[in-house]
Amino acid sequence: MRYEGIVYRPPSEAESLLIQATIGCPHNRCTFCGMYRTKKFKIRPVADIKEDLKRAQELYGNDVESIFFPDGNTIVMKTEQLAEILEYAGKLFPRLSRMTMYGSAKFLKLKTLAELQRLRAAGLTRIHSGLESGDDIVLANIQKGFTAAVMIENGRKVKEAGMELSEYILIGIGGNERSQEHALESARVLNAIAPDFTRLRTYNPAEGTPLGEEYQQGKFRLLSPHAAIRETRLLVENLRGPGRLMSDHISNFAWINGELPADKPTMLAELDRLLNVSEDSFTRADPRYL
Numbered sequence: 001m002r003y004e005g006i007v008y009r010p011p012s013e014a015e016s017l018l019i020q021a022t023i024g025c026p027h028n029r030c031t032f033c034g035m036y037r038t039k040k041f042k043i044r045p046v047a048d049i050k051e052d053l054k055r056a057q058e059l060y061g062n063d064v065e066s067i068f069f070p071d072g073n074t075i076v077m078k079t080e081q082l083a084e085i086l087e088y089a090g091k092l093f094p095r096l097s098r099m100t101m102y103g104s105a106k107f108l109k110l111k112t113l114a115e116l117q118r119l120r121a122a123g124l125t126r127i128h129s130g131l132e133s134g135d136d137i138v139l140a141n142i143q144k145g146f147t148a149a150v151m152i153e154n155g156r157k158v159k160e161a162g163m164e165l166s167e168y169i170l171i172g173i174g175g176n177e178r179s180q181e182h183a184l185e186s187a188r189v190l191n192a193i194a195p196d197f198t199r200l201r202t203y204n205p206a207e208g209t210p211l212g213e214e215y216q217q218g219k220f221r222l223l224s225p226h227a228a229i230r231e232t233r234l235l236v237e238n239l240r241g242p243g244r245l246m247s248d249h250i251s252n253f254a255w256i257n258g259e260l261p262a263d264k265p266t267m268l269a270e271l272d273r274l275l276n277v278s279e280d281s282f283t284r285a286d287p288r289y290l
Contacts, residue, residue, distance in 0.1 A: 025072030034206035075103035116161035134189030155193035187238035
């Protein structure tokens with residue numbers, strides 16, 4: 001397989017074959033994200049992607065059960081090109097049960113329901129989507145490129161197409177000033193979508209990003225560990241589900257995982273317990289490993 005630059009994947013795709021279908025991100029303006037700053041966006045030729053899939057089949061044979069297609073927002077590719085790649089992969093790997101990719105609401109809205117259903121029929125099973133916040137003011141501040149209403153509409157569309165949806169929420173991305181609004185509005189949006197997975201991440205400044213520079217200049221303040229846990233608690237308290245809540249990232253201060261709504265009391269109890277732990281006991285994740 002041929003990779004260009006650093007290749008990022010969600011923790012849940014740790015066991016997946018990675019086949020780079022796009023290079024960089026077509027949006028690449030989120031103020032908090034440094035993942036694709038050094039890459040110029042391009043879509044790889046379908047023939048090259050299929051060559052990589054064939055090479056992977058020669059190397060791994062029937063061992064491949066899951067494929068993730070980096071980089072950012074691979075969903076932006078033309079529907080028939082994506083379908084060709086997905087169907088080709090399905091023929092190569094007889095035990096393949098899952099194919100996934102990133103898809104922001106900004107680019108999901110470019111696909112009709114029929115197109116998403118076409119991709120589902122071709123083998124696309126899950127979309128990873130960075131909601132980050134349900135608060136429109138926060139979304140505008142971080143230049144996410146869509147509103148909460150757009151995310152609701154297109155998240156529902158993904159679900160209607162028969163695919164799983166994994167949404168990501170950034171704890172602390174609203175700063176101290178909009179912590180409550182961020183938590184409550186994020187819960188509202190997630191309740192409206194009912195994604196299969198809601199995955200929590202805690203914001204840590206990345207070097208070379210606009211928001212990282214604001215942090216260095218003292219214009220943006222990170223939440224303290226207890227403040228981040230309180231924000232998480234407010235979010236969880238207002239989530240209805242159904243769906244699975246996952247704290248599957250090294251950035252988080254609280255590790256809470258469970259089904260909504262059944263496991264909500266257990267998760268809230270754990271958050272309350274952590275609020276009674278001295279803040280000196282918490283450490284921030286090393287940015288090198290984020």
